[in-house]
Amino acid sequence: MGRATRGCGCAVAVLVLVIAAAGFVTWKFVLPWWRTQPPPASGGELTVRVLDVGPINGDSILITGPTGKTVLIDAGDTTKGKAVVDALKRNNIQQLDYFIATHPHPDHIGGSAEVFKAVKVLNVIDNGQGPNVPSVSSVKSVAKKPVSLSKFYDDYKAAVSSSGAQHDTARPGTKYDLGGGALLTVLAPSEPFFTKDQMRTGGNEPNANSIVLRLDYGSFSMLLAGDAEEQTEHRLMTKELDLQTRVLKVGHHGSKYASSGDFLQRVKPEIAIVSCGAWNRYGHPAQSVLDRLRAANVKLYRTDLHGEITITSRGGANDIKVQAAKEPTEDAWEGRIAQKDDSTRSGFIAYGDFGPPPRPKKTPKTTE
Numbered sequence: 552m553g554r555a556t557r558g559c560g561c562a563v564a565v566l567v568l569v570i571a572a573a574g575f576v577t578w579k580f581v582l583p584w585w586r587t588q589p590p591p592a593s594g595g596e597l598t599v600r601v602l603d604v605g606p607i608n609g610d611s612i613l614i615t616g617p618t619g620k621t622v623l624i625d626a627g628d629t630t631k632g633k634a635v636v637d638a639l640k641r642n643n644i645q646q647l648d649y650f651i652a653t654h655p656h657p658d659h660i661g662g663s664a665e666v667f668k669a670v671k672v673l674n675v676i677d678n679g680q681g682p683n684v685p686s687v688s689s690v691k692s693v694a695k696k697p698v699s700l701s702k703f704y705d706d707y708k709a710a711v712s713s714s715g716a717q718h719d720t721a722r723p724g725t726k727y728d729l730g731g732g733a734l735l736t737v738l739a740p741s742e743p744f745f746t747k748d749q750m751r752t753g754g755n756e757p758n759a760n761s762i763v764l765r766l767d768y769g770s771f772s773m774l775l776a777g778d779a780e781e782q783t784e785h786r787l788m789t790k791e792l793d794l795q796t797r798v799l800k801v802g803h804h805g806s807k808y809a810s811s812g813d814f815l816q817r818v819k820p821e822i823a824i825v826s827c828g829a830w831n832r833y834g835h836p837a838q839s840v841l842d843r844l845r846a847a848n849v850k851l852y853r854t855d856l857h858g859e860i861t862i863t864s865r866g867g868a869n870d871i872k873v874q875a876a877k878e879p880t881e882d883a884w885e886g887r888i889a890q891k892d893d894s895t896r897s898g899f900i901a902y903g904d905f906g907p908p909p910r911p912k913k914t915p916k917t918t919e
Contacts (some may be wrong), residue, residue, distance in 0.1 A: 592769025592866025593617050593731035599766070599773060599862040602630040602638050603854045603876065605828035608804050608835060609658040611635050611643070612775065612826075614766065617731030617865075622649040623666065624764070625659040629703055632665025638859070645670055648736075649727060650716070651678040653777035654761040656901045657703040667710035675711050676762070678740050679720040683747075683757050683901075700900070706780065721762045732768060732866060738792060739763035739783055749893040754780030754808035757894075757901070763787065765796065769866020774818060776802035776809070786816035797871060798822045798862060801844070805836025805853075805886075806893060815847050816840060822873060823849040824860055827887075831855075834889025841886050851883050 595617025602611040604627030611631070614622040621644050626635045639647075650672045652660045666672075682704045711718055727735040745759035758818035774794065778785075779802040787794060799820035802809040804827040823844050827835040836853065844851060850873070853859045858876030893899050 559885050578745060590732040590734070592733075592771075594865050595731045596731055597731075597771065597864050597866070599798075600638065600642070601824050601826055601852075601854060601860040601862075602627070603636055603859045604628065604662070604826070605659065605855050606830040607631075608831040608833070609661075609828060610756070610777070610804075610826045611638075611662070611802065613638060613644075614729070614735070615642070615644070616729030616733045617768070618729075620648045620650065620729045620733075621646065622727075622729065622735065623647050624651045625653055625668045625736040625777075626650075626662035628658045629661030632662030635666055636669040637741060639666070639670055643705055647672045648729075649674045649676060651675075651721075651762060651764070654678055655680060655704050655707075656757055656759050656778065657680040658901070660707045661703045664706040664710040667714050672714050672716045675714070675716045675718045676721050676737075677718075678762050680744065680757065680760055683755070723851075729747045729768075733765050736765045736767070738760065738765055738778065738794075739787060739852055741786065741790075742884045745780075745782055747895050749782060750780070752781075753896065754803075755893065755895040755896045755899050755901070756808070758803055758809075759783050761802075763802075765793075768864060770868045771798075771864035771866055772796040773798040773800065773862070773872060774820070775800045778803040778806075778809075780806075780808050780816070781811045784809065784811055788814065795819045798824065799849075801825045801836070801840070803835075803893075804831065804833075805840045807837035807839050808831065810840045810843060810896060812843050816842055820847065820849050822862075822871070823847075823851050824862075825851070825853045827853060827855050827856075829855045831887070832889070832891040834887050836886050837889075838886030841884050845884055853879070853883055854882055856883055870907070891914065 554637050597617050598615040599612040609627035610625040611627045612624040618911045647670055657906040682701055721737045723741045725735055725737045740760040745756045747756055758778035759780040759782050761779050763779050766773040774796040792816050799818055799905055801823050805825040825836045856879035861874045863872045864870055
């Protein structure tokens with residue numbers, strides 16, 4: 552009887568230890584993992600529209616959540632505010648729950664002031680950084696007219712101030728609930744912000760400090776890379792982040808200074824979308840980037856060739872639909888030739904592209 556009792560006591564002690572160990576593992580590992588998982592999809596339709604804000608470079612992405620919440624990420628160049636507003640009207644959007652300015656370059660926030668005049672904006676999120684402009688007050692554009700280097704940013708700040716919107720600075724890890732199980736998560740920028748000295752290998756610091764977002768809805772996922780540079784990508788890869796996504800909005804319009812091979816291997820996109828303009832001077836998208844995307848076996852879309860690109864999903868495993876506004880008349884896998892270098896090391900200054908790019912100089916014929 553005594554031996555049986557002692558044996559029973561040992562079994563109870565072992566059971567208690569097992570339960571305690573399981574509880575510790577659950578608390579330490581399972582619970583934190585569970586908290587990071589997005590809620591289940593409601594089955595309503597999520598729509599992402601990558602707007603065509605060409606023919607110069609630019610980004611503007613409109614998200615409509617499954618319950619009707621709306622997000623506008625960037626608003627194209629200074630000449631494209633009307634095009635963005637027209638897209639909002641076309642989709643019967645009279646209010647934006649969130650406007651996100653990824654970084655202070657005119658091809659991303661130049662059209663924002665016009666958007667703020669046209670619709671009610673409840674929340675504004677940016678990276679808290681001002682534009683990187685030289686000390687001179689103006690430059691001459693292609694059209695020979697003086698253009699203020701910071702006017703686009705001054706107009707943006709004035710529009711935010713007068714709108715009455717709640718203004719927040721993007722912080723990594725912050726999640727925005729778009730309803731119905733859709734979540735938008737901030738991945739970057741993280742401090743310390745990149746400086747000019749850190750961009751000696753290429754790219755520029757306003758782009759490197761761009762807001763990077765992840766959109767999740769059931770089995771659907773999309774990485775919205777803004778104008779993130781290779782330096783941003785490498786920093787993201789050093790953090791414990793889930794970067795693998797089904798759709799990638801390619802960073803920096805397909806610049807050669809972004810979309811590194813190791814980053815694409817980590818993201819493993821099925822679909823890649825490049826937002827760029829046929830008139831851009833910087834060789835976007837670069838052939839080297841297109842080659843890496845092709846090697847990754849993605850389905851490629853470009854706003855300069857396909858126009859507005861609409862992505863829809865109800866959160867199912869195989870229900871992603873992509874619709875382009877037009878059929879391309881050029882080979883989507885053929886890159887553009889650069890006339891300027893969009894890198895800090897080359898003295899790059901972003902104040903907007905005005906008018907079509909200059910035609911390449913013809914090589915004079917030689918006689919033998």
